[in-house]
Amino acid sequence: MISSPATRDRPLTRWTAVILAVLLLTVFLALPLAAVFTEALRRGWETALAAYADPDAQSAIMLTLLVAAIAVPVNTLGGIAAAWCVAKYEFPGKRLLVALIELPFSVSPVISGMVFVLVFGAQGWLGPWLQERGVQIIFALPGLVLATVFVTFPFVARTLIPLMQEQGRTEEEAAATLGASGWQSFRLVTLPNVKWALLTGVLLCNARAMGEFGAVSVVSGHIRGETNTMPLYIEILYNEYQFAAAFAVAALLALLALVTLFAKTLLERFSGRRREIA
Amino acid sequence: MAAFLPRRALLGAAALAAVPAGAQSLPTLLNVSYDPTRELYRAFNAAFAAHWAKENGGQRIRVNSSHGGSGSQARAVIDGQQADVVTLALAYDVEAIAERGLIDKGWMGRLPHNSAPYTSTIVFLTRKGNPKGLRDWGDLAKEGVGVVTPNPKTSGGARWNYLAAWAWAQRQPGGSDAAAEELLGRILRNVTVLDTGARGSTTSFVQRGQGDVLLAWENEAHLALKEFGAGQFDIVLPSLSILAEPSVTVVDRNVDRRGTRAVAEAYLRHLYSPEGQALAAQHFYRPRDAGVLAAAGGVFPPLNMVTIDEAFGGWAEAQKAHFADGGSFDRIYRPSR
Numbered sequence: 001m002i003s004s005p006a007t008r009d010r011p012l013t014r015w016t017a018v019i020l021a022v023l024l025l026t027v028f029l030a031l032p033l034a035a036v037f038t039e040a041l042r043r044g045w046e047t048a049l050a051a052y053a054d055p056d057a058q059s060a061i062m063l064t065l066l067v068a069a070i071a072v073p074v075n076t077l078g079g080i081a082a083a084w085c086v087a088k089y090e091f092p093g094k095r096l097l098v099a100l101i102e103l104p105f106s107v108s109p110v111i112s113g114m115v116f117v118l119v120f121g122a123q124g125w126l127g128p129w130l131q132e133r134g135v136q137i138i139f140a141l142p143g144l145v146l147a148t149v150f151v152t153f154p155f156v157a158r159t160l161i162p163l164m165q166e167q168g169r170t171e172e173e174a175a176a177t178l179g180a181s182g183w184q185s186f187r188l189v190t191l192p193n194v195k196w197a198l199l200t201g202v203l204l205c206n207a208r209a210m211g212e213f214g215a216v217s218v219v220s221g222h223i224r225g226e227t228n229t230m231p232l233y234i235e236i237l238y239n240e241y242q243f244a245a246a247f248a249v250a251a252l253l254a255l256l257a258l259v260t261l262f263a264k265t266l267l268e269r270f271s272g273r274r275r276e277i278a
Numbered sequence: 279m280a281a282f283l284p285r286r287a288l289l290g291a292a293a294l295a296a297v298p299a300g301a302q303s304l305p306t307l308l309n310v311s312y313d314p315t316r317e318l319y320r321a322f323n324a325a326f327a328a329h330w331a332k333e334n335g336g337q338r339i340r341v342n343s344s345h346g347g348s349g350s351q352a353r354a355v356i357d358g359q360q361a362d363v364v365t366l367a368l369a370y371d372v373e374a375i376a377e378r379g380l381i382d383k384g385w386m387g388r389l390p391h392n393s394a395p396y397t398s399t400i401v402f403l404t405r406k407g408n409p410k411g412l413r414d415w416g417d418l419a420k421e422g423v424g425v426v427t428p429n430p431k432t433s434g435g436a437r438w439n440y441l442a443a444w445a446w447a448q449r450q451p452g453g454s455d456a457a458a459e460e461l462l463g464r465i466l467r468n469v470t471v472l473d474t475g476a477r478g479s480t481t482s483f484v485q486r487g488q489g490d491v492l493l494a495w496e497n498e499a500h501l502a503l504k505e506f507g508a509g510q511f512d513i514v515l516p517s518l519s520i521l522a523e524p525s526v527t528v529v530d531r532n533v534d535r536r537g538t539r540a541v542a543e544a545y546l547r548h549l550y551s552p553e554g555q556a557l558a559a560q561h562f563y564r565p566r567d568a569g570v571l572a573a574a575g576g577v578f579p580p581l582n583m584v585t586i587d588e589a590f591g592g593w594a595e596a597q598k599a600h601f602a603d604g605g606s607f608d609r610i611y612r613p614s615r
Contacts, residue, residue: 122358123378131358134535139359221359222344223308236345239477240316241485241505 036254039247051237051245052252059225060233060249063144067216067229068209071148075205078149079156080198084190086157087164088172101157104150112150113218116143139221144229147215152205159201163194196271200264207260211253304340307541310361312348312434312524313475314498318561319343319365325557326548330541339541347475348434355380355529362533362542365526367434367476368586369393370593372525385527394523395549396563399583400435400442402514403483403492403499410490414516415446419464424489426471428479430601434524435476437601439493442520444600445589449518463610484511495522497562500577521583524563 040048051057082101086094104112118124120137130137137143171193175185191198213231220227228236230253237246311319323341330339344351344359348367352374355361364381366372369392375381386393404412410423418425428436443465447458470489471482476498483492484502491514492499499513526546533539548554555565559574571578590596600606 117357120358123356127358136358136360138357139354221354222346223342224344226342239313239481243485 033254036247036250039243040251042247043244047244048248048251051242051248054245056225056228057233057245057249060228060230061252063141063228064210064230064253066141067144067148068206070145071152071209072202072206074145074149075153075156075209076198076202078153079160079201079205080191082157083160083164083194084186086161087167088169088190098161101161102154104152105154105158109147109151109212109214110218113147113215116146116150116215116219120146138219139223139227141227143219144216144227147219148209148212151212151215152209155205155208156198156201159197159204160194163197164190167193196267199267203260203264203267207257210256304338305538305541307339307341307362307538307545308360309341309343309363309365309545310351310355310359311343311345311365312351312367313345313477314435314480314495314501315365315524315561316343316345316477317501318497318558318563319345321561322549322554322557325553326545329548329551329553330544333544341545345477347428347432349432350474360532360536361529362536362538363526363528363546365524367522367524368437368593369523369525370437370597371434372527373593375529380529380531381527382530386525388527389546390550391566392523393525393527394566395526395546395554396524396558396565398496398522398524398563399519399581400438400493400516400522401496401499401519402516403494403502404512404514405490406510406512408512408514412491412514415443415465415518416450416461418443418468418491418493419461420468423468423491424470425465425468425491425493426473426479426483426489427469427493428476429472429474430607432474433476433479435495435498435522436479436493437596438495438520438522440600440607441586441590441596442516442518442584444606445520445584446516446518448589459606459610462606466611496564496578500562515579515581518582518584520589521585523586 052061082097085091086098086101117138119126120130120143121127122131124138137146171189172185175189180188211231212229213235216229217232217235220229220232222228222232222236224236230249234246234250234253237243237249309319309323320343323343327339327341331337344354344361346354348371352364352366352371355364355375356378364372364375369386372381372385372393376383376385389395402412402418404410410417410420412418412423417423427439430436430440440462443462444458447453447461448455450457471479473479473482476495479492480494480498480502482488483494484506492502494502496513499511503511503513526549528539528542528546533542549558550566552567552570555567555570556573559565559570559577562577564578565571565574586593586596590599598605
């Protein structure tokens with residue numbers, strides 16, 4: 001085993017750190033995750049499958065997938081645009097833009113949800129105008145999408161910005177001297193350079209979009225079979241003493257997240273190997 | 279390979295996004311209700327849909343419901359949730375919606391019994407055998423008693439809890455508002471968990487084992503017994519409680535815009551029908567119908583109850599004196615203690 005000079009002479013420190021990390025991961029990640037799956041199957045497969053067959057559960061699953069299917073592409077495009085601006089150009093107010101991109105990370109999701117109620121709610125700024133035209137934003141799909149887009153916006157931009165900054169502008173400048181248009185250089189130079197980071201960002205964004213609770217809870221209206229996403233539906237089941245069903249749906253949500261993370265890990269390996277070949 | 283990989287994936291996602299949500303054509307009705315009525319309205323919604331189809335040549339309808347703390351549900355309707363009917367924990371929350379012009383003034387007189395088709399009251403749910411000997415409101419203030427109740431600021435049930443204790447204290451020998459405020463202060467200091475809604479409190483007490491006594495709706499207490507077996511908890515009736523009249527009404531502006539007035543009104547009227555009353559009793563709400571009440575037998579023992587009007591001069595007064603900003607609850611409750 002090859003150790004770096006910094007840790008070579010301190011096996012005690014090294015093993016303490018390893019044991020501590022493993023312990024923390026077991027207690028805070030592995031055990032709760034195992035609990036979700038054991039609870040889900042405690043009353044047998046039939047109960048768990050019956051929980052998925054419930055029309056309200058199917059509606060919650062479809063709604064969650066739909067919201068993610070809208071929010072993730074929107075944030076992919078928005079995130080690329082934001083990262084492109086920040087990494088490749090100098091302009092006044094750039095720091096402010098970076099701060100704004102990160103804002104959803106620092107604001108509590110509940111507040112993010114309430115902001116939309118204040119703007120689009122019936123008593124809000126745009127509420128009366130929207131209501132006259134019969135447009136329902138809050139307590140309906142558009143509100144859920146807005147809240148999810150807001151909360152998950154930083155993921156793509158934050159993964160891309162450091163990489164794009166590190167890569168600098170030289171390749172784009174070279175492309176420009178060879179006569180490439182802005183769009184050509186973006187499509188043929190910039191994007192291929194960041195595509196693995198982009199995929200990582202998209203997957204993280206997707207995991208969060210499906211799991212978001214706070215912001216979505218505020219704007220959902222909690223209408224059974226209509227505006228309940230999976231996280232909200234899990235809470236409802238739990239509150240109705242349907243613990244097995246609640247954990248069955250929770251296990252499905254956890255599985256979706258695990259699949260996402262697994263895909264991300266695979267991609268990172270794959271991209272690492274490609275880089276070595278290149 | 280210069281082609282950018284996820285482009286096709288993105289197009290696929292965009293196509294998926296274009297599919298409209300819930301593309302159903304059934305006429306729908308939305309009932310925005312409070313926390314503990316989930317089971318009641320799940321059963322009633324199905325019963326009403328069947329009843330409506332029978333009366334209207336087989337027309338199928340779909341009734342949705344939404345549940346949460348009564349105050350926050352009223353807030354959602356004010357903020358634009360498209361409720362056709364509201365069935366909330368107390369008249370005050372309906373009144374708050376009416377004040378914004380969404381419900382006509384005088385809504386309370388539109389249906390029998392103050393527009394409250396069933397009633398409930400506040401009881402104690404204790405651990406099996408009542409080990410702390412909690413018999414009446416005064417016992418809740420004793421040292422070392424853990425009390426579970428939701429927050430009166432957000433929960434209708436919690437306001438009934440609070441007022442029931444207050445009314446009891448006023449009626450004790452030497453009772454006064456000052457004595458009541460003192461008792462409530464001592465009870466609130468014993469509160470171990472202050473959830474936002476009644477159901478959250480029940481879960482805290484029943485599922486997570488918090489506290490010695492849950493101040494609960496009578497129906498919520500019976501439901502907990504039913505779900506978890508009668509062997510684990512006891513229902514204790516205090517010497518005096520309060521008659522809770524959960525109010526129901528049509529949200530006029532919403533039904534007029536959506537064209538659902540007829541079905542919304544029929545829905546609420548059906549709550550007063552023998553079928554509606556029997557469902558209420560089955561879910562442990564005290565039915566208004568004397569025959570249905572008698573048939574339920576020992577489930578609803580007679581209990582000495584005050585009404586909000588006689589004890590507090592109505593909800594507007596009670597709200598102002600106790601739960602509005604600067605009311606008695608704000609004076610008493612100091613969470614940091």
